[in-house]
Amino acid sequence: MSLSPQKLAQRLREEGQQTVAFFEAIPPDQWERQVYTDGESWSIRQILAHIAQSEDGIYRMVAHIVSGGEGVPEDFDLDRYNQHKVQQAQDQSPSDLIAMFSERRAVTVRWVSALSEEDLQKTGRHPWLGESQIADMLKLMYRHVQLHQRDIRKLLKGL
Numbered sequence: 001m002s003l004s005p006q007k008l009a010q011r012l013r014e015e016g017q018q019t020v021a022f023f024e025a026i027p028p029d030q031w032e033r034q035v036y037t038d039g040e041s042w043s044i045r046q047i048l049a050h051i052a053q054s055e056d057g058i059y060r061m062v063a064h065i066v067s068g069g070e071g072v073p074e075d076f077d078l079d080r081y082n083q084h085k086v087q088q089a090q091d092q093s094p095s096d097l098i099a100m101f102s103e104r105r106a107v108t109v110r111w112v113s114a115l116s117e118e119d120l121q122k123t124g125r126h127p128w129l130g131e132s133q134i135a136d137m138l139k140l141m142y143r144h145v146q147l148h149q150r151d152i153r154k155l156l157k158g159l
Helices: 005-024 044-066 078-088 094-113 117-121 134-156
Strands: 034-036 123-126 130-133
Touching (some): 044 134, 123 134
16 A cells, blocks of 8 residues: 555654654763664764754655656765765764754655655665665655664663
8 A cells, every 4th residue: 555645744744753752862971872883883873963864865866856867876875975974964963963854854744745646656766775666765764764763772772
């Protein structure tokens, strides 16, 4: 069963609110705890930076595909892109990153609300999904955040 643009927007809005509440509840002394240790190791704050930055990047990519673009280039290096974007936000405080995510998610929600059913069927190249439909790219926006939150919860379990 596919979701309508309005249902996707609602899901993105609700998940965005849950994400803000989740990160606002992180104890101040836990922000620099390492969550990932393989490859580029990221702290909780760096994961939040990644989430805030990817919200804008994915929105722009999907909007480009809806307007006739192809998506990311075939040789797109997702790991390098993510690391660069996290470094760009390196000096921002958790509260600034939460606000950035919240503002960017609101833009995404407004934009998705205005899409048509036909827009959701358009396809393009996503950096992780490969060639896929807009609807799947939008679903991944909230699932991606949920996966990172799951990893942080595992780390903080028992605090």
